[in-house]
Amino acid sequence: MAATSRSIASLTLSFGLVNVPVRLFSATERGAELHFNLLAKDGSRLRQQYVSERTKKVVDRKDMVKGYEVEDNQFVLFTADELKALEEGSSPVIQIVSFVPLASIDPLFYDKAYLLAPDKRGEKPYALLAEALRQSGRCALAKWPWKAKQYVTQVRANADGLILQQLRYAAEVRSLADLDIPKAAVSKPELQLALQLVDQIAADHFDPEQFHDEEKARVLAAIDEKVKGKQIVASSRETAGPAGGGQVIDLMEALRASLAGKPAAKSTRARPAGKASAKVTALPTRKPARKATASSPPGRARAHK
Numbered sequence: 001m002a003a004t005s006r007s008i009a010s011l012t013l014s015f016g017l018v019n020v021p022v023r024l025f026s027a028t029e030r031g032a033e034l035h036f037n038l039l040a041k042d043g044s045r046l047r048q049q050y051v052s053e054r055t056k057k058v059v060d061r062k063d064m065v066k067g068y069e070v071e072d073n074q075f076v077l078f079t080a081d082e083l084k085a086l087e088e089g090s091s092p093v094i095q096i097v098s099f100v101p102l103a104s105i106d107p108l109f110y111d112k113a114y115l116l117a118p119d120k121r122g123e124k125p126y127a128l129l130a131e132a133l134r135q136s137g138r139c140a141l142a143k144w145p146w147k148a149k150q151y152v153t154q155v156r157a158n159a160d161g162l163i164l165q166q167l168r169y170a171a172e173v174r175s176l177a178d179l180d181i182p183k184a185a186v187s188k189p190e191l192q193l194a195l196q197l198v199d200q201i202a203a204d205h206f207d208p209e210q211f212h213d214e215e216k217a218r219v220l221a222a223i224d225e226k227v228k229g230k231q232i233v234a235s236s237r238e239t240a241g242p243a244g245g246g247q248v249i250d251l252m253e254a255l256r257a258s259l260a261g262k263p264a265a266k267s268t269r270a271r272p273a274g275k276a277s278a279k280v281t282a283l284p285t286r287k288p289a290r291k292a293t294a295s296s297p298p299g300r301a302r303a304h305k
Contacts, residue, residue, distance in 0.1 A: 010022075020118070027115050090146050099136065112165075114165075
């Protein structure tokens, strides 16, 4: 961890009669994102303002309050002091309620992640908990009331220490079972070829340094060209279509070709009468996309505090 990293909070992991003083750190950074500013055509910056729907006048921040919409266009208002009082229910204690197999939590439930480091006099219990989790193959499930919200969290150990992972509630996660995905029969020869293909490009571990944001590099290169005074034109790259360009591809042939590094051959099986193969035509050069205005999502969202 960089020496300049600052902890977000000092907390306590609690299980049984054991308390582990820890410090909380962000696990990710957002500084690497590209950001374009919205400007007027003359290059001047634009300023965002809040306008009252009733008076059509600009409202200063000092005159704003927050409200929760209880019915259509009916709000209950909260002052800054009242909102602060709601957060007083926060607790620095992360209460572990159970230890479950690490693999039993579907990553679909993963939300924001944090890093945990031992606080003063917490080195020994921190190391003990981390090693117990590693050797048991389990992780801890815990409750964490924080900033007017109760989180369910996972505490897991890697080779370097402990990670706190906020988890989503069941009502927030969708299931593939709801999509009614049709079942397709897979033959034994097809499965064997697929497994060979998996083995052919298998890796022993995940190396995040192997991947780089190629689209970001392309945009940065275009920005450099713009700085040099060159004209940027829309990309003429065609959007890749389905494998085979709409033609029917034999699955076994595609698997064998993948293993051999060759293009898949077309299926020679007769097509049903009256159904011609899809005609493949070149896509036209794409024009620069216009910046769309943000639209409201379908259905009325719940108002924020």
